[in-house]
Amino acid sequence: MSKGPGSALLPQTPGSRRPVPRSLSCVSDLDPRPCRPPGCDPRLRPIIHRRARSLPSSPERRAKAAGAPGAACGAGCNRQLRVRFADALGLELAQVKVFNAGDDPSVPLHVLSRLAINSDLCCSSQELEFTLQCLVPDFPPPIEAPGFGDRLARQLVCLERVICSDLGVSGTVRVSNMAFEKHVAVRYTFSEWRSAHEAVACWRGPEGAGGAEDIFAFSFPVPPFLLDLGSRVHFAVRYRVAGAEYWDNNDGCDYSLTCRSHALHMPRGECEESWIHFI
Template identity: 70%
Template sequence: MSGFSGSGALPSGPGFRKPAPRSLSCLSDLDSDSAPEPPPYRPPRRPGRAPPPPPAPSGCDPHLRPIILRRARSLRFADALGLELAQVKVFNAGDDPSVPLHVLSRLAINSDLCCSSPDLEFTLQCLVPDFLPPIQAADFGERLGRQLVCLERVTCSDLGVSGTVRVCNVAFEKQVTVRYTFSDWRSAHEAVARWRGPAGSGGTEDVFAFGFPVPPFLLALGSRVHFALRYRVAGSEYWDNNDGRDYSLTCRKHALHMPRGECEESWIHFI
């Protein structure tokens, strides 16, 4: 049995191995295990609901990022675009205003209402037909059978010209058109008539109604309006142009006579 040579002596023998000294790295590991580092400081969050996470994009859709573009306001002057900076209009105090004739006629009516004799007399400019109503002619039926289309009557008002047309009922599909002009056929316009109802015995005839406006500035003394009628049916075309003379209306002065008491109570006082 072997003894110890001192209090700090280590046992020796064939089965005993001396422990290896620890390295500095191992010592540092021991120090870190014994004293862990404190967690990083995080500021406290404000109370409230946390914002929801953005929806995850699908497998087919690319990841999009919101882009906000703000267009800056720009200021450009007219001269930069080749325009004038100012427009000057000169008005002469001595220039007489241009008043349409139909306005002057209304003013004349109002003046006559204030200072007139017991019987009111005034004149108006309006379109007057240059022909008698064709439906009152003795040969109206003969003309209708020959042309398959014939004007019945026409009326004129401030809204324009209106009238009715009678046609032979050849087929179900049919069209009636009025062609009119204000410039003696240098230019022309068309208006489609609308079906009004059957006529004649056994529904062998139909009646159509038409109308077209007349601008007030065209109502000068002596001005004329011409028109003709066209009838399309079963692939054929028929015309009524007053036997080649056209239907015409002329602007004329029309005299009106009305008792003063009756006029003050009528609608004409408010024109």
């Protein structure tokens, strides 16, 4: 039998283990000797550790490190950081770059191209010509066509005009005021009607005597691949009112827009005055 401090006499038998300590620090003071009898549980390993205290703040750590007796600078020694300026080491505080008169300046490419255009304009009195690719309607403005009022009276909905720009396609639609609630939309396709999309038109205001007609405005974006020459957009206008549906599809041919080359002429004076905006 063995006797520990502050404990009663306990009989010791072969293979018996000491009681598991109840401290939360560690279970490391178990009997390290292996269990010889068969069927005994394997030796336990320490799995519970005491949670470390929160580290003090930086001033407190420095104060404790400075006042700790016999603190030698070892592998885990915390050294105080120091800042040194370049002039204290005999170095220059600033770096000076000297440019020679023969060195070429670094000018952006778009500025050089604009300067080249200006030099051509100075030597020529002709206008500058640019070639752009944009969508162009394949039909004249419907509102300017003869018989527009008769078409509107027959179809109850007619496309007025279309405007193409870099932001997309926009336009206006005129409908007969059949009821207060109306729904106007433009159905368009980029793939010859293999797939289609719709853009809802917004009411802009009344038109005609006594508000007999209404104006709706629409717009939809154009994907970049349609800026290739020959690309086409087809669309038609749909008008829903009083439970009925009416269409304006250009008399069954659909309205179409084709990407074409467009020449843009810019006067010489305007180019010379606006070159600064390209920098």
